[in-house]
Amino acid sequence: MKIEYEHLNVILQKFKANPYKIFKVNTIHTGYIREFLVKEGDEVKGPSGKWLEKPGTPLFVLEREKNLKTIRAHINGWVQNLRTDLLGRFVEAEETILEIKHPLSQQEIISEILLSALYLVKAPETAKYVLSPGLAAKIEKEGLHKVRIKKGDELLIMTFMKRETPILFKEDGVFLIYNIYFKPFQLVEREQPLIGLCPEEQLPYLEKIVSRIKEEWPI
Amino acid sequence: MKEKILIANRGEIALRIMEACEDLGVDYVVVYTKEDEESLHVRYAKEKYRICDYRDMNDLLAVADESGCTAVHPGYGFLSENFRFARRVVKRSRPLIFIGPSWEAIRDLGNKLFMKKLAKDLGIPVIPGTTEPVYNEIEAELKEEELLEELGSLGVQKPSLLVKAVAGGGGMGIEEVKSLEELRPTFRKIRAYAKRLFGDEGVIIEGKIPVFQHLEVQLLGSKHGEYVHFGTRNCTIQSPYKQKRIEIAPGFSYQETYSFDPKKVEEEIINYSIKLAKAFNYDSVGTWEWLVTPDGKFYLMEVNTRIQVENEISAKISFIENKQVNLIKEQIRVAFGEKLGYSQKDIEFKGTSIEYRLIAEDTKKGFIPLSGTITQISWPELPWLTMRTHVPQDKPYAIPTQFDPNLALAIVYGETFEETKKRGLTLLDQIIIQGITSDGKELKTNISFLKEKTEFLYKFLEA
Numbered sequence: 001m002k003i004e005y006e007h008l009n010v011i012l013q014k015f016k017a018n019p020y021k022i023f024k025v026n027t028i029h030t031g032y033i034r035e036f037l038v039k040e041g042d043e044v045k046g047p048s049g050k051w052l053e054k055p056g057t058p059l060f061v062l063e064r065e066k067n068l069k070t071i072r073a074h075i076n077g078w079v080q081n082l083r084t085d086l087l088g089r090f091v092e093a094e095e096t097i098l099e100i101k102h103p104l105s106q107q108e109i110i111s112e113i114l115l116s117a118l119y120l121v122k123a124p125e126t127a128k129y130v131l132s133p134g135l136a137a138k139i140e141k142e143g144l145h146k147v148r149i150k151k152g153d154e155l156l157i158m159t160f161m162k163r164e165t166p167i168l169f170k171e172d173g174v175f176l177i178y179n180i181y182f183k184p185f186q187l188v189e190r191e192q193p194l195i196g197l198c199p200e201e202q203l204p205y206l207e208k209i210v211s212r213i214k215e216e217w218p219i
Numbered sequence: 220m221k222e223k224i225l226i227a228n229r230g231e232i233a234l235r236i237m238e239a240c241e242d243l244g245v246d247y248v249v250v251y252t253k254e255d256e257e258s259l260h261v262r263y264a265k266e267k268y269r270i271c272d273y274r275d276m277n278d279l280l281a282v283a284d285e286s287g288c289t290a291v292h293p294g295y296g297f298l299s300e301n302f303r304f305a306r307r308v309v310k311r312s313r314p315l316i317f318i319g320p321s322w323e324a325i326r327d328l329g330n331k332l333f334m335k336k337l338a339k340d341l342g343i344p345v346i347p348g349t350t351e352p353v354y355n356e357i358e359a360e361l362k363e364e365e366l367l368e369e370l371g372s373l374g375v376q377k378p379s380l381l382v383k384a385v386a387g388g389g390g391m392g393i394e395e396v397k398s399l400e401e402l403r404p405t406f407r408k409i410r411a412y413a414k415r416l417f418g419d420e421g422v423i424i425e426g427k428i429p430v431f432q433h434l435e436v437q438l439l440g441s442k443h444g445e446y447v448h449f450g451t452r453n454c455t456i457q458s459p460y461k462q463k464r465i466e467i468a469p470g471f472s473y474q475e476t477y478s479f480d481p482k483k484v485e486e487e488i489i490n491y492s493i494k495l496a497k498a499f500n501y502d503s504v505g506t507w508e509w510l511v512t513p514d515g516k517f518y519l520m521e522v523n524t525r526i527q528v529e530n531e532i533s534a535k536i537s538f539i540e541n542k543q544v545n546l547i548k549e550q551i552r553v554a555f556g557e558k559l560g561y562s563q564k565d566i567e568f569k570g571t572s573i574e575y576r577l578i579a580e581d582t583k584k585g586f587i588p589l590s591g592t593i594t595q596i597s598w599p600e601l602p603w604l605t606m607r608t609h610v611p612q613d614k615p616y617a618i619p620t621q622f623d624p625n626l627a628l629a630i631v632y633g634e635t636f637e638e639t640k641k642r643g644l645t646l647l648d649q650i651i652i653q654g655i656t657s658d659g660k661e662l663k664t665n666i667s668f669l670k671e672k673t674e675f676l677y678k679f680l681e682a
């Protein structure tokens with residue numbers, strides 16, 4: 001797959017017009033909303049540090065079975081649509097409590113745009129995924145853009161309907177692993193991208209695209 | 220105080236518990252996860268809460284408190300046989316009634332090795348094998364020699380053994396060993412597998428019963444020391460992965476020819492089951508699972524300390540004052556401390572009942588579970604048929620991928636085995652389940668497999 005330069009301009013303009021992504025913050029389980037620790041419009045930070053060891057900004061406190069849990073921001077941005085009406089109330093799991101308006105970083109823009117340029121391995125089912133142990137070890141050792149895969153290689157293990165199913169690469173040719181779009185054991189909806197691949201000969205072309213985005217999106 | 224039950228389960232069993240509550244005039248609350256929003260158990264419940272997971276004890280108990288529940292019904296699967304959950308339900312600062320046996324009974328009967336040891340002490344026959352976990356190869360080889368000799372003396376031709384992970388279940392971590400040479404590598408393999416998957420490298424070695432029927436005894440005990448049984452079921456027809464697909468009650472056919480007296484064997488396995496239940500003051504519904512060999516020998520396999528999927532076929536053939544029993548209602552009543560109000564002599568057994576488990580699976584390709592969307596599910600209205608399903612008939616239904624793709628239970632009743640079988644086959648011809656898989660192909664179900672296997676009901680099958 002290739003993106004024409006004209007088309008790349010259009011995509012970049014689209015991102016420039018609205019360089020944000022909205023992330024919902026939902027309750028991870030049931031409980032009472034005991035306290036809000038932010039207000040509408042506050043700036044919040046996601047986890048930081050080399051190993052993301054510094055936790056994100058505290059957002060609100062959820063109490064369940066006498067245990068208080070502070071829910072923190074998982075991404076940078078500004079608080080919006082804060083549900084202050086829920087203070088003191090019992091909420092169900094997956095209830096949206098607030099949104100974070102997140103400014104897209106250069107790396108995120110690159111990642112989004114490359115979705116149109118890479119060969120994508122998409123989730124065949126709504127399920128949990130993990131890289132196959134062999135592939136994960138190779139990527140850790142050699143790094144992205146260096147690990148090659150070919151037809152028949154085991155890419156992923158899918159946990160689906162209580163069974164583990166290996167997912168093999170089915171395309172002809174040799175590809176490089178360019179990007180990983182999921183976190184291990186995270187539930188991925190069907191058809192969402194899992195891995196982005198590119199044929200080895202297209203690597204210089206992708207690097208040109210990346211340089212171009214970096215020029216247009218310096219931060 | 221009026222009782223109110225938290226139904227800590229999903230799908231068709233949640234619907235059956237809801238129905239039992241309504242019949243008893245007991246209030247209830249339903250829980251569901253995001254993936255289950257379209258399930259009928261959610262649609263029909265007046266009071267419902269979305270939770271993060273059916274296995275999350277904290278979420279379940281938080282909902283129970285918030286909604287003012289006084290009891291928890293765990294259904295089957297999920298937390299139903301988790302003694303820690305049962306203990307927490309009854310021992311917390313706001314205790315609730317656990318609709319099931321005591322947590323001690325769940326703990327002890329759920330531990331297969333402990334149960335086996337106790338059964339042996341009570342003189343109840345169990346499958347020959349180790350009653351303690353084996354951790355070293357030399358001990359394993361000694362046990363193997365002993366067991367092969369024991370199986371030989373029981374008349375088993377070409378005896379073989381099963382090496383199992385203690386913490387395994389559902390067919391996982393089991394391998395067959397036919398000779399002494401095979402034991403060491405198999406033992407090492409299972410031990411490593413057990414450590415990797417379950418964190419416990421304990422292994423048990425059991426004799427393999429090559430040809431058998433799988434029978435179950437349905438018991439009910441109350442808090443007043445009363446015990447009754449609702450006969451037996453035969454669950455021999457299973458998938459290659461030991462998952463039940465067709466069940467029939469009673470457990471033996473009175474028209475089949477056996478090399479032993481089936482009535483006597485049935486009586487003995489029922490009596491042994493009650494003996495073990497009494498040793499635990501068992502006070503709920505429970506199922507005692509047995510293997511019966513073609514020469515009439517029988518061995519206790521395990522005890523399921525909960526309501527079973529297939530409970531309704533026992534209920535269909537059990538009559539008290541000419542009325543069919545509802546075992547979920549009985550389970551709820553005894554949990555609330557009621558007396559049974561009848562004894563064994565008041566239970567009359569009439570007819571035969573078959574349960575078919577209708578599942579989206581590819582029986583030709585390793586019984587792989589299938590996901591997709593059900594576009595049509597329909598069946599004829601028949602007086603001898605009870606359908607249990609959480610799948611809506613009025614709109615497409617996406618099968619959640621987090622659970623087994625069970626679609627419906629078809630429970631058929633007839634006066635005789637032949638009549639019930641004929642009705643079952645008629646139903647399987649008329650039932651319509653259509654859908655598309657997530658990659659756009661026609662969704663397969665196991666209906667053909669069920670039709671084919673109906674002919675094997677009451678037969679001895681090879682393991």
